[in-house]
Amino acid sequence: MEAKQVAAQLRCPNGEQAADVAKQMNKANLGLNQQCIALLQLQAGDKVLEIGPGNAAFAEDVVNTAENIRYFGLDWSREMVDEALRINQHLIESGKAQFQQGNSAKQIYQNSQFDKVLTVHTLYFWENPIQHLAEIKRVMQPTGLFGIAFGHRDFMQDLPFTAYGFELYDAQSVSHLLEQVGFTIIEQQQYIERGVSNSGDMVDKRVEILICKLS
Numbered sequence: 001m002e003a004k005q006v007a008a009q010l011r012c013p014n015g016e017q018a019a020d021v022a023k024q025m026n027k028a029n030l031g032l033n034q035q036c037i038a039l040l041q042l043q044a045g046d047k048v049l050e051i052g053p054g055n056a057a058f059a060e061d062v063v064n065t066a067e068n069i070r071y072f073g074l075d076w077s078r079e080m081v082d083e084a085l086r087i088n089q090h091l092i093e094s095g096k097a098q099f100q101q102g103n104s105a106k107q108i109y110q111n112s113q114f115d116k117v118l119t120v121h122t123l124y125f126w127e128n129p130i131q132h133l134a135e136i137k138r139v140m141q142p143t144g145l146f147g148i149a150f151g152h153r154d155f156m157q158d159l160p161f162t163a164y165g166f167e168l169y170d171a172q173s174v175s176h177l178l179e180q181v182g183f184t185i186i187e188q189q190q191y192i193e194r195g196v197s198n199s200g201d202m203v204d205k206r207v208e209i210l211i212c213k214l215s
Contacts, residue, residue, distance in 0.1 A: 006199050007164035011125050013054065018079035021198075022055040028198050029120060032149060032191050032207055033058045036118055039187060039211050040147050042066050046115040049074065049139065051104045052122035055083035056097070063096045071097040072114070074104060105131045109139045120149040123174070124156075124166040133181040137214060146183060146212045149191070150174065155206040161199055171208045183212040 001009065001017070013021040037058065042048065044067040053059065053073040063069045071091065075081050081101045091097035102108060104119070105128065117136050126132045136146055153168040162168060175185060191207040 003160040003199070004164045007161040007166065010121075010161065010198055011165060012077045014077060014079050018077065019055075019083055022057070022080060022083055024198055024200070025054050025121075026057045028196055031193055031195070032205075032209075033120060034061065035189070035191055036120060036147050036149050036209055037061055037065065039189065039209060040116045040118060040145055042069060042116060044068055046070075047113060048072065048116045048118065049109070049114040051117065051119040051136070052076075053084065054080050056088055056099065059084070059088050059091060059097050063091060069096070072109070073097070073099040074102050074107065075099070076101065076103050105135055107135045107139055111138055112141050113139050115141050115144050116147070117144065118147045121151065123148065123150045123169060124162070126167075129177050130181060133177060133183070137181055137183065140214065142214055144214070145186075147209065148174070148178075148212070149207055149209045152190075152206045152208055155204070159197060159199065159203070171210070174208070174210060178210065178212055179215075182215045184215045185210050185212050187211040 009021045042065040047070045048062055049072045051074050056073045059071045062071050073084055078101055081099050084099045088097050117140055153170045156162050156168050189209045194204050197203045
């Protein structure tokens with residue numbers, strides 16, 4: 001695919017290419033997702049919301065972290081929700097997971113429903129990030145944790161597809177957004193590795209991971 005097509009698929013995987021795009025994203029983000037899950041300090045009985053999970057290939061990693069964890073996946077791609085339903089059927093049947101198509105700026109979930117919320121590589125596509133963050137705050141327990149991961153601007157700007165519809169950030173700019181909504185950052189880490197990007201190229205990745213609580 002050309003860079004513009006890659007960008008469109010990363011924003012919202014669709015059509016015949018969606019399943020392959022999801023597999024590439026999973027491959028590119030394996031280590032990052034594992035680190036984010038570890039940093040969320042999941043505990044028995046937690047309800048966990050992942051925003052933009054794609055085909056939710058890491059849902060099983062979440063529910064297997066501790067006893068009686070329930071996983072919820074919210075993605076705005078119909079194709080990704082369908083794929084998540086297909087590959088996670090065993091988790092759905094056991095009552096450990098459910099999936100919903102929708103926009104994280106207008107969530108269907110109840111106030112204070114989740115103990116932990118996670119989103120990886122979605123921030124670039126939020127037209128009004130304050131609105132998305134406010135909704136995340138609304139659905140979180142007062143004692144909950146929110147993890148957000150995004151590629152640092154200095155790394156992302158060199159990727160060919162980010163010229164098409166990506167809003168790029170650094171840790172300081174995202175920290176400011178979080179503070180405006182009422183989040184306090186309790187841990188900040190960088191995930192750095194040399195690996196395959198979503199365009200299939202070998203790159204030196206630099207991803208910011210922020211773990212937050214409600215102020």
